[in-house]
Amino acid sequence: MEEILIISNYYPPEKGAAANRIEQLALKLQQNNYAVSVVCPLGNYPKGELFPEYKGKFSVTENRDNIIVKRLWIYPSVSKNILVRILSVLSFSTCLFGYLLFRRTPKKVVVQSPPLLLSFISVFVLSLKKKKIILNISDLWPLAAIELKAVKAGSWSHKVSLFMERFLYKKASVIIGQSEEIIAHVKTIFPEKRTFLYRNFPDHKSDSFALKTIENEPVKLFFAGLLGIAQGVFELCQQIDLKDLNIELHLFGDGAEKGAIESLITDSKNQKIFYHGMMDRKVLHETLKTFDIALVPLKTRIYGSVPSKIFEYSALGFPVLYFGGGEGENIVAENQLGWVASVGNFAALNQKLQEISKLSKTDLANLKQGVFDRATSAFDLDTQIQHLIEKGVF
Template identity: 70%
Template sequence: MEEILIISNYYPPEKGAAANRIEQLALKLHQNDYTVSVICPLGNYPKGELFPEYKGKFSVTENRDNITVNRLWIYPSISKNLVVRIVSVLSFSLSLFFYLLFKKTPKKVVVQSPPLLLSFISVLVLSLKNKKVILNVSDLWPLAAIELNALKKDSLSHKFSLLLERYIYKRATLILGQSNEILAHVRSLFPNKNCLLYRNFPDHKVSRMELHTDESQPIRIFYAGLLGIAQGVYELCQNIDLKELDIEFHIFGDGAEKNQIEAFVSSQHENKIFFHGMLERKKLHERLRSLDIALVPLKTRIYGSVPSKIFEYGSLGFPILYFGGGEGENIVDENHLGWVASVGNYSDLNEKLKAISELGKSALDAKKNTVFSQSQEVFDLDKQMKSLIERDVF
């Protein structure tokens, strides 16, 4: 079987969309007769501390579902202190640099971007070794960092990041983009670059809808995922108005805003927002079966970003309440997956919630069936992977 390597900053048992996305790619390549290996840091995300099984280790090689996973040393941190964060990024960057420089690697390598520094180091070493570099771009950095106010425009850090970004696009053999906006951005810099769309479709292996609509319960909307700055779930909790509505809001996840959300939920009197913490993916899906609508928010419109939760929960049959702007709005609208509220406009979001509350459970159940059927037809990972393999991407 042909060998292929994937380099990523995240991989299970770490949680979140990034880890799930890379694992899905690895498993699907394996199913298509590739021998797949992964290089990633020792497990630490999202808490920013090593998982118990990796503490005291410098590196670990393990087998997960026939994927060889090489975990390298990292000084983990989610500190807000810039110096500490730089040390954390540099620690894995150095581990990765020496690994790629001195270890034998396959001829074909998938490099996940962002983070920019890790993708830069990977592309630099691999291009010197004449490897086929397949750059998988899920977000546009530093552009997204500017939009999230995590980076100041025209600062030294911004200019340095732009140099890294242009280098990896130029030196990559070809580029896979998670959105059409990503592809348009890359082509604006390098018009002749070979770019292909690769959506983050799930592979639930569900042939029939397994959701349960409980007529005796309020409509239950949920958010499940990273509780970070980009998602803005804490601000959302402060601004949604559920007082007169037959709606509950359930939150699952972990991240920087966790403590604020927990404190807010504890202080509320009407008890219509519930926080459940982080659950393992299979247990989460089991808990979600009796809920009704997936809320997919972004704090601000981020050019190039398409939240994978649209595909993840649409494919399970959940109607989507989308509150993130950009290309995601088009996907929800064009595929009749649910409702779109203008990003950052809480008046519009509360109007959509009012309309949902008046919908009724029988209409909601029919909506679930429609979303499930449409998602099964359009969000087909096997078809997408087959098409890319036929085009000699991998």
């Protein structure tokens, strides 16, 4: 059985799309007769503090579903201070540097990027050891950092990041990107590089449609995920107008904006927004069975980014109200998955909500079934993995 190592900054029991995505990749490779191991930090995300089972430990080795997971020490933080965030990434990267340099590693290694510093250190050591490096790019950094105004264009940190980005692309044996825009960007720098599209398809498909549409209830719109700066859920809650609409907005998740959102809901006279906290993924999916529409927002259009929630919730049968711009708009429109409102245009978003509010429960039930059928045929993780294996990516 061929060995393969995955290096990631996130892995379950941590929550969120990044951890789920890497676990799905690990499990699919394992199902295709690879002996998979993962190196990641001690569990701490999204709260930025070590989970109770990892406190006081420098490293932990676990067996999760026959995948060996090696967790290394990290100074956890979700601080908005960029220096503190860099210190957190450096703490794990330093441990990872020593681990990769002195420990035996398989011939094939998947490196997740971003974080850029983490992937740079990984690729640097692995290139010295002449490993096959499969670079898995989920977002384009530093480009995304510039668009989010986390880094100033032309600054010292921007120039260093650009150097690391080029180094990664140059040294990678093959690159898999999670959007067409990512692939196109890599090709502008290294046109000859072997690249493949690898979408964030979910692995929870069912043979039968499981959602329920309940009569005599408002339309239940929901957001489930990271309540971070990039998603802009706090501003959305401030701008969304549900006053005279037959719609409720339900929020699930955790992150930097959690406190502000809770305060807004407590202080607001708008009784149609509800916050339910963080839930385990399976519990969340069970809870959502009587909900109606998935809201997928981004604060700004980020080149290369395609939210995995588009695929995850449409595969369950939820029509999507997409408010993020970019390639995601095309995916929703081309596959007839729901509605698109121009990113940052709250007037357009509220107009879409007025349209949705007029739908009957029969209309919603038909929409759900249609979305489920289209997503089932279009977003198949097994087919995608098989294609990449046949092309010699892994």
